[in-house]
Amino acid sequence: MRSGGLNCNGRCVQGYPTMSVSVFDVFKIGIGPSSSHTVGPMRAARTFALALGDAGLLGSTARVECRLYGSLAATGRGHGTDVAVLLGLMGKEPDTVDVDTIPALIEAVRTEGWLSLLGSTAIPFKLATDLRFQTGRPLPLHPNGLRFTAFDAASVPLLERVYYSIGGGFVIDAAQEAGAVPDVESIAPVLPFHSADELLEHARRLGCAIADVMRINERHWRTDADIDAGLLRIWEEMRRCVHRGCRSEGVLPGRLGVRRRAPALFQALQARPRVRGGDPLAALDWVNLWALAVNEENAAGGRVVTAPTNGAAGIIPSVLHYYAALTPDPDPQGIIDFLLTAGAIALLYKENASISGAEVGCQGEVGVACSMAAGALCAVLGGSTTQVENAAEIGMEHHLGLTCDPVGGLVQIPCIERNAMGAVQAINAARMALHGDGRHHVSLDKVIKTMRETGADMRSKYKETARGGLAVNIIEC
Ligand code: SF4
Incomplete structure (x- = not known):
């Protein structure tokens, strides 16, 4: 199955995982204000937290850093990307999070300086240093890039992942983009x-x-x-x-x-x-x-x-x-x-x-x-x-x-x-x-x-x- 998209230079990028063949991939229940700057980053952050769990690294994670690139860095604050990333790291999902609880959850991170990964593992989280808006060069495959890195107590990187929020709440993992995953036949x-x-x-x-x-x-x-x-x-x-x-x-x-x-x-x-x-x-x-x-x-x-x-x-x-x-x-x-x-x-x-x-x-x-x-x-x-x-x-x-x-x-x-x-x-x-x-x-x-x-x-x-x-x-x- 073909797939496509544009990279930052406007050239066609072949190889986006073509999971989006269902009408339910198009119409997704989520939260505002932006699918690419809110829903996608939230899903990316949660995916990263789940990856830490799958790798058995939650217990040894002492700090998580998220860097936002390109358009996410330019307009992420106005689009609530920072809030979305925090919610995603907490394990919240766009379609089920209780929108009335969001302000209190975010305020707690701001004032207490702690965040609960997947709602189970508390780590210190400083908004000013652990969530960075990297204006300047975007990541290579798409204007909406996110890089997550988890560190242990000695500041040694444990896991790093790059994701792209490619619009409509869709997220691709750079590792998959490189050809590591998708099983196209199973979704044909x-x-x-x-x-x-x-x-x-x-x-x-x-x-x-x-x-x-x-x-x-x-x-x-x-x-x-x-x-x-x-x-x-x-x-x-x-x-x-x-x-x-x-x-x-x-x-x-x-x-x-x-x-x-x-x-x-x-x-x-x-x-x-x-x-x-x-x-x-x-x-x-x-x-x-x-x-x-x-x-x-x-x-x-x-x-x-x-x-x-x-x-x-x-x-x-x-x-x-x-x-x-x-x-x-x-x-x-x-x-x-x-x-x-x-x-x-x-x-x-x-x-x-x-x-x-x-x-x-x-x-x-x-x-x-x-x-x-x-x-x-x-x-x-x-x-x-x-x-x-x-x-x-x-x-x-x-x-x-x-x-x-x-x-x-x-x-x-x-x-x-x-x-x-x-x-x-x-x-x-x-x-x-x-x-x-x-x-x-x-x-x-x-x-x-x-x-x-x-x-x-x-x-x-x-x-x-x-x-x-x-x-x-x-x-x-
Ligand atoms: S594409 Fe830009 S101008 Fe159009 S609705 Fe989205 S944020 Fe607004």
Whole structure:
């Protein structure tokens, strides 16, 4: 199976472990504010702590040092990477950690200077010296690198590991990258696809939808009942996130002082009829609300579903809410097929380009999420596979070149509003494709290739470093 990604110079790196063939690798329940800077580092830190345990080294570990490189060093503080690393070393997982306990856990490390590895082995941990933001040269394979080293009481290194957080919460181990591990055959899907053309060819040959191709592959790991239950749980988690976001007032963390907008908008919209009220674009207000609610929760470090990343986590839930609340005949099967279709599209980007803002700019996050949502909505509204491919292509074509320039290194400005814009564009893309016959000039494969090349040409200051664009033109209060 092929795999791909871009290294720091924008060249294709072959050999990333291709575990990401499941829809459940795309939609993961985690915490905000960033999949690449929070969820991934947390998983990497926990993996390192588990490796210490597996090697029988927990008892002899006297100190652990973590160094963050590249984009993690540039914007890690604003993205909560330091907090994520501490939680991961404690053994916490993004999908199960109680988000309400996080502040107390971190404050205890800060004030007491001790950290409990995997919750069982206490070691001294000084934030200023044991967790370092290494600005300067990034590690060679990806802009988001982490190096963990464990030392014994005599300061002799016991174990060192390098990980890369490659976007969407995915983590690769540099040792595996060097070819030490993965057993590709054990994860090979029944209907492998490496391009939209191959995906559509499977669907054409079998006379089925893209969602069915994904389902056939998913059956390699799960029963149909488990697939459905798992996807409906993802949907339920998205709904909960919207619910919390619509009711959580106040100011988001960080020095920008950004006020949450979703609660006031929610109350205003509730006070008036949804669509039939004389305003033909009233539905857009709801679409905006659902996206804002999710991304404000994400910015506050709340529980969100990567879709495909945290920064872009509002688009899929918003468009799914649109499907469920504002289209004529929504049903649970439509929700499931939406997520399967969106997952298939995400895998095309992940394999052939990137879903990391640090690699290709925001076109890889909001652009990809828009493309996923456009194709998926088109599918559940009755689009043919070629119309779905067309919708997904439109969703990306008009995000090409979109930079990543978070103000203050926080996933707030422009990220929160950008998700609302992306959700609206996804719905428009689906509608345009549905009004066509599937024929179009720019294929999805071509636009993915263009996105990858545009990302490679983009200067690093526009790739999640907070050193360009809005990040340097907005005065922080
Ligand atoms: S600008 Fe886009 S890619 Fe960058 S942090 Fe915000 S949502 Fe993510």
